[in-house]
Ligand SMILES: Nc1ncnc2c1ncn2[C@@H]1O[C@H](COP(=O)(O)OP(=O)(O)O)[C@@H](O)[C@H]1O
């Protein structure tokens with residue numbers, strides 16, 4: 015009985031993967047270039063969403079500053095491309111430097127001549143910055159709303175700093191990538207964009223498996239334990255500071271990869287990646303998709319952004335209202351998000367809402383049970 | 391018979407903005423001892439556990455555990471030194487299964503690296519099986535802990551405490567909200583743990599304390615009023631005045 019069920023599940027999983035891979039391979043022929051490029055961008059956003067789900071959905075850390083790490087990854091990729099496409103410009107350095115009278119590549123950009131270095135920098139630098147910020151914050155036991163405020167404040171600091179640094183990173187204008195060269199081709203060209211799409215699709219799947227590996231088993235259970243009752247985790251002999259720092263750092267690394275892929279597919283990185291609304295949107299994707307469900311984070315990011323582009327094309331300026339409404343709807347009616355609702359007791363809860371079934375104890379009750387630990 | 395002291399609390403004072411929750415409290419525990427701590431609401435019983443486990447730093451005084459001071463150490467360090475705690479209201483991880491809760495408690499070392507890339511050791515799996523039998527949760531292994539009854543939650547937390555293998559077990563009101571039968575079973579369980587373990591049990595329930603058949607410390611207004619067997623403290627006039635004589639007991 016159970017054996018046939020397992021086989022059945024395996025068949026479904028297998029066909030799911032076959033269809034998915036076929037779709038990914040065929041996408042460039044099925045979709046016009048413009049749509050393909052949009053899909054590639056939204057897929058890259060789903061990677062930062064996976065990170066948000068790890069820290070918020072699993073660990074309970076609501077970061078409103080993921081734009082920092084997203085932008086760092088984007089800047090690493092963009093500067094690498096610019097440096098390696100600047101042979102015709104004065105001093106063989108990116109063109110914008112000349113505008114501000116800079117004649118020599120700032121020293122910290124030197125290593126970005128190397129593709130190997132850049133490959134690692136894209137995720138390691140954001141991960142390190144996140145780890146450092148995280149460690150300082152978590153060690154001082156800053157949590158809850160204070161953590162969210164602090165991450166947003168950090169975002170504003172980075173935003174303002176990057177805007178002001180013309181001589182280092184071209185300030186407000188940001189760094190363009192579409193006219194740079196990679197492997198002898200223009201980054202903005204259709205052929206390279208197609209490759210970026212495929213790379214993005216593969217990395218999304220890889221990131222998804224990685225995130226699944228992180229949350230499965232005892233490590234993931236400790237994250238959930240920290241979310242639901244951090245003092246209890248401490249009294250059991252675990253140091254939550256280390257666990258939170260690690261997961262925040264992982265989310266930072268994922269954000270960096272996401273930002274790099276997004277940058278090369280949208281053609282520019284600028285401090286606009288670090289605006290307050292954008293980082294809040296990342297949280298909304300996860301909330302709508304279903305926090306604590308990794309697939310929900312991916313689907314939330316892709317579908318909401320796709321909806322955003324469709325709505326914005328048809329009814330410009332109305333998207334903000336729709337997005338706000340969607341968020342309110344999810345928070346009030348589907349607190350576990352769409353996928354969480356489907357996977358959980360969705361239908362039963364629906365019956366409950368109409369008074370057709372008794373209420374059972376679910377997720378939100380935890381916050382009540384936590385009272386004892388709150389005043390520390 | 392001369393057993394050395396496992397824990398000494400020396401002149402512990404805890405002041406919450408001037409209010410003395412503990413006032414020069416002294417208490418010594420021998421290895422293997424079972425000790426009951428009773429006292430009216432607000433006597434400072436939970437605060438006394440908070441001080442030992444590092445949640446509250448004493449304003450004055452010393453906590454000596456296995457010959458070392460615990461004051462100023464962080465909670466997880468104290469836990470690793472061998473102090474385990476069960477909270478007043480059950481504190482289990484409701485979104486994890488019974489097995490996952492127990493895995494968290496028995497896993498060692500408690501480092502992220504060990505947890506992420508190693509699977510749980512066989513001996514720890516056996517330990518979990520054993521614990522689940524002790525507390526009658528073998529049928530519930532894969533149920534979410536949040537779906538357990540109140541009594542089962544209390545027991546799961548006791549099982550988690552035992553699984554941590556602490557040298558000192560601090561148990562705060564384990565029978566609050568339990569049926570009489572469950573209360574008796576809990577008393578027997580705690581008694582069976584002492585000897586090998588050192589156990590401190592806090593409670594109001596006199597029947598339960600009597601069944602523990604241990605030495606009793608009576609706490610009142612943050613200080614130890616009286617110490618001794620159940621018979622001794624029942625005859626003590628001070629105790630009768632502040633606690634036993636009160637109508638609700
Ligand atoms: N964090 C705190 N801040 C202020 N007062 C506290 C705090 N914790 C406990 N108290 C006070 O200390 C006293 C002792 O509390 P507690 O140890 O919980 O008593 P018991 O467990 O014996 O009922 C109570 O009067 C309580 O209000």
Ligand SMILES: [Mg+2]
Pocket residue numbers: 435436437478
């Ligand atoms: Mg108490």
